[in-house]
């Protein structure tokens with residue numbers, strides 16, 4: 001698969017100002033995004049997500065490094081060539097950025113007016129776009145008369161007006177409720193399939209990544225700390241930050257009544273483990289095999305099974321009444337069964353009965 005976007009050793013430093021020190025928002029980052037893929041970037045607030053996505057269309061200029069889109073080095077273009085290249089890169093925003101004095105039709109028409117198209121050409125392009133996003137009947141409405149989801153549909157139609165090859169989505173669903181978020185993401189997925197457009201989205205929510213992305217990069221303090229397929233990040237997260245973003249999203253975190261009693265030192269009771277299963281292992285009776293093989297009674301304290309891009313995966317939080325060598329042997333057994341084991345700490349034995 002050929003690449004659509006390449007960042008090569010891209011850094012972005014914001015200089016110091018009167019009231020703040022200099023910030024390196026992105027450091028020496030290499031990133032390749034394939035043609036036709038839906039690529040997600042996730043990270044906490046301040047990780048550098050907005051900076052990264054704005055570097056792709058050069059709304060931010062890199063302090064160093066190269067940004068290539070569809071084989072063209074954007075950093076080498078003069079202003080007029082850059083304007084032309086940007087028509088290949090649509091963008092949608094968290095707060096939609098519609099013009100309140102223009103109708104839905106005229107908002108979508110704006111980039112075409114700027115590109116110098118005739119009224120007839122504009123009409124022939126805008127109408128199918130409004131149909132694509134499900135707003136054919138709202139053409140004459142003003143933004144104030146629309147719901148948040150409808151406003152974002154206008155944003156999407158406007159971003160597609162110049163027939164871009166890339167669509168950048170800057171927290172595009174963060175201002176929407178969960179149901180509207182799902183419908184906007186479904187629309188973006190359809191657009192990716194129908195038009196073959198490459199989509200890059202940034203978000204702080206794993207649910208967004210889970211619903212439509214093919215691959216995801218996890219950004220932390222201006223660096224990519226993990227990059228993999230979405231299936232692999234959900235079932236085999238490596239970086240601690242990825243695990244914590246996942247726990248918040250999938251509800252596989254330690255229940256609060258257990259967390260309060262958790263100790264980081266063995267206290268002669270149980271050891272708490274988080275187990276992640278994926279693929280066929282999600283349904284296999286690995287816990288009962290552990291009991292049979294090693295005579296360990298396993299208490300299941302919390303568990304769930306989920307599906308990401310047609311792959312099922314499960315998480316269990318279990319307590320084992322062992323520590324030391326017996327614990328190490330149990331972990332080795334689980335790992336040999338392809339279970340990802342994450343030790344969480346130790347619990348007093350009395351809690352086991354309480355579950």
Ligand SMILES: Nc1ncnc2c1ncn2[C@@H]1O[C@H](COP(=O)(O)OP(=O)(O)OP(=O)(O)O)[C@@H](O)[C@H]1O
Pocket residue numbers: 014015023024025043044045046047048049050051052204
């Ligand atoms: N124009 C700017 N001038 C100075 N510093 C900036 C500027 N824009 C961003 N920063 C700083 O760069 C770092 C990364 O910011 P960025 O907005 O890219 O992160 P983010 O992951 O998108 O965060 P959020 O989710 O809160 O928007 C932060 O420390 C931020 O304060």
